[in-house]
Amino acid sequence: MINSASIISSTQAPLTEFLKKNKENKRFSDTVEMSITLFLISFFAFFAIKPAITTISSLLGEIKSKEALTQKMRSKINTLVEAQDAFAQVQEQYQIIEASLPSQSRYSHLITQIQGASSQSNVNLEKFNINLKTKNMSTNDTKSVQNVNLKSYQLSTTDYADFKSITDFFDLLSQNRRLIKINSVSLETNKDQDQENPVNPEFVKYNLTTNIYYWQEPYEKY
Structure with a gap:
């Protein structure tokens, strides 16, 4: 089973x-x-x-x-x-x-300064001469340094004024910030004045010759 x-x-x-x-x-x-x-x-x-x-x-x-x-x-x-x-x-x-010592000759600016000085000192500045021929600063000018970048040109003027006004005018020029070298100053009595253009007999004739300096870079031509 x-x-x-x-x-x-x-x-x-x-x-x-x-x-x-x-x-x-x-x-x-x-x-x-x-x-x-x-x-x-x-x-x-x-x-x-x-x-x-x-x-x-x-x-x-x-x-x-x-x-x-x-x-x-x-x-x-x-x-x-x-x-x-x-x-x-x-x-x-x-x-x-x-x-x-400007970087350019700046003739017009100089003329404005001189005319301002003459106006303040009562000097009748009718004419002046500027020799546009520039020259380099020579060793005779610097005595120790000669630099061709330092240029100068000549300004001269001749006119009549009373002695005090002339001295004030020269004083203002010497105080001017612009570098101005006064080369020569001459004063003459007013005895040989021009008869056609008479001036005050108390006036003195002055002659002023100056050198104006500026700094010209080699690449700048003025």
Whole structure:
């Protein structure tokens, strides 16, 4: 007689084996499916995020470049501000030097100054002569320095005025900021005056010869 327990046992063994294999296959299938899903998610996420990452990286590089440029510009601005401060400090001194020894001959400016001095001293300055031929400063003039940039031209005038006005006129010329060298001064009594153009007998005839100096750079021609 066949034992029923052994029949049941022999029947369950293949079923158990089948279920076990199916379970393992399902686990494998789930693993494969999950792996594929993760791969696809990573793949699409990478290509979706890559432009953003590239943009962020580019922006970071641009920010660093602009920071470096800003630092350089700030340094240049600071240097410019310092230069402006230094120029402001010497500007007044430069104007004084330019007024004393201008970079050009400035004939018209000189004439205005001399006419102003004659007007203040009541000297009727009707005419004067300017020798436009310039000359270099020679060693006889400087005695220690010879510089071809230092130029001069001659101005002379002759007229009549009372003695006090003449001395006041000469005094104003000597106080003028413009570098003026008085070469010669002569005074004559008014006894041989022109009969056609008589002047006050108390007036004195004066003759004044001066050298006017200016600084000419090698590239400047006047």
